[in-house]
Amino acid sequence: MSIQISGLNGLLPKTNCRFTWRELTLTDTNWASQKSYDLSADLSLERAVAVLSEGLSFCEKLSLAEAAASLTTNTNTNTNSHTFDQRLFFKESNYTRFDLIEQIKNLSKELPEDFLRWCALKKLNLKDFRAFLNDYKKNNDSVFFSKLSDLDPTKNTGLQIIEVYFDLCAQKKVSPEDLLSFKNAETLLASLKKKRFSMTLSKDQIIFDELSKIKVAAGVKASLKRNGDKKQIKLELEADSPEQLKEKLQKSLERADSFEKAWNIKSGASK
Amino acid sequence: MNKRYLEHYRESFSEIYIHPESEGSAVALRFKKFFPEKIKPFEDVARAKGLMTSDEFDQSKKRILVQPHKGQFFKQCPGGNQNSACCNYFVLNLGSQCHFNCSYCYLQSFLNTPYLVVYSNVEKALDELTEIAERGTGGKMRVGTGEVIDSLGLDPITLFSELIMEHIHKFENLGLELKTKSDFVDHLLDVKNKGETTISWSINPEHIVKTEEHGTASNAKRLEAAYACVTSGYKIGFHIDPVIWHPDWKENYSELVDQIAEIFDPKDVPYVSLGALRFQPEQRHIMKERFDRASYVNSGELFKSKDGKLRYDADLRSEMFKFIIDRFKKHSRAWRIFLCMESPETWLSTYGDFPKKVDGLEDLFSPRASV
Secondary structure, eight states, X not given: OOOOOTTTTTOOOBOSSEEEETTEEOOBOSOTTOOEEEGGGTSOHHHHHHHHHTTOOHHHHHHHHHXXXXXXXXXXXXXXXXXXXXXXXXXXXXXXXXXXXHHHHHHHTTXXXXXXXXXXXXXXXXXXXXXXXXXXXXXXXXHHHHHHHHHOOOHHHHHHHHHHHHHHHHTTOOOGGGGTTOOOHHHHHHHHHHHHTHHHHHHHHHHHHHHHHOOOOTTEEEEEEEETTEEEEEEEXXXXXXXXXXXXXXXXXXXXXXXXXXXXXXXXXXX | OOHHHHHHHHHHOSEEEEOGGGTTOHHHHHHHHHOGGGXXXXXXXXXXXXXXXXXXXXHHTTEEEEEOOOSOSEEEOTTOBTTBOOOOEEEEOSEEOOSSEEXXXXXXXXXXXXXXXXXXXXXXXXXXXXXXXXXOOSSOEEEESOSSXXXXXXXXXXXXXXXXXXXHTTOTTEEEEEEESSOOOGGGTTOSOOOSEEEEEXXXXXXXXXXXXXXXXXXXXXXXXXXXXXXXXXXXXXXXXXXXXXXXXXXXXXXXXXXXXXXXXXXXXXXXXXXXXXXXXXXXXXXXXXXXXXXXXXXXXXXXXTTSOEEOOHHHHHHHHHHHHHHHHHHOTTOXXXXXXXXXXXXXXXXXXXXXXXXXXXXXXXXXXXX
């Protein structure tokens, strides 16, 4: 018999073969035919967990630690007085903020499993969970997290989506249902950012539109680009010869006032 | 200590710890005298690495630790670097953490000590000041005690400011700035040897004080305290920092400027500084955990700037700065206003010139002295 881990069942770290410690399953494998190796003959439970945890992501470490801890809480199992100190385990893994780990452990029991798999796959670390730790509301947000897992974004895109989504939820500018139609994570992120930074980006858009209207010469295109806290005018210019380049630069220079006017256009966004 | 202060502190602190090496120090004795019921046996708590959790940070504001400072008290202000213009400021840290609770406070991403620390060996700080003053830097040095702790927040207990004023009074090349969001000035009004001391207030419209600067004195109280200081012979300063965008920002900042200009004469106020909301990106998580995620600060539209901090769009910053400066100048051209921790580009778009060339600010931005 192997012990089932409540809450994190099915999320045990994946290794090339299955490792157990006596009747306790510590890791899972993608290959059903793989043999299980019982580490209890050679290693204490603490040592087995420490060895297996090397190279695992934070989420996988969390599952492994939960699995090991379950041995001492499962009353149907003859534990032979084995204990597993999760606090010590995480401290030795350089995670010193155990209060935060406890909060994430509790949260992970409520998060959809497909999202937890995504977290493990993308190797999310402790601080990544802070973007939504206090704001997760099971009834509504599980829909969001499942949708996010479906879209399978990169770690960076996914974390940005989570943060912006929760910001917008707090501002009551989004609901999980708004996200269901999106087929692509990047498009979803762009749409959320448009709402989150609506004052700045709508002003950028107005300037962008004004710049696009300026007729300089064929093959010359002016647009607006955001670079962090600054706006930049981007001028694209194609020329077939040095003479043409000179001519187009000259014409662009003649339009300098128009560029300035577009840049300073009042959108009323900053009131 | 007056009753109002005592009540305020009794509500603010939960526990007070005295390090064995600080037993018998003047500041430890005062904590014991005023708050005997809060004194707990000293415990050397293991310190975790990295940022504190929001609960730990909240607790650290309520737990006082009096201990000796082992390092250097006197430092150059970190404000001047390749990305921002420097105003020749030096800091003297007499503790760390603050019992006020501003949503944007940079200490949230700076501290990892679970206490509000008060240093007991202030005489070492005075020795450092003597050494620096005697060595000299060729110019006047402005020294501030409000970098990692509110200069006056605990001053009615510690009485550090009076000690430092008395000390710098002996040196012509030292000026002191006490920076605060409190109105705790009663104990300073009768100090005889003030030296060249400026007491300055970080101020914001009342609406922002209520929504973002929790536990601090109201703006009216701060201005009242500032007026009392002017009357008793101090120079004062104002830092409108951070300027925070909100829907009624023009009306609210106009009202604030008008209040200042109606109460004070520019000659009593050597400078007013302006700075827009800014913080390190990693700080945003603890801010969102500790305060309303929809607050002005947490919902602000901030973008990464060249120095890595999150800031409003550069044009919006300039617009807000220009607006506030123009409002001051409508009252009098004599108001001296500078931008704090801003890029040369923002200076250019706000003032049309670099700080060293702006009328009235040349001396503040003369080549940086070093110690």
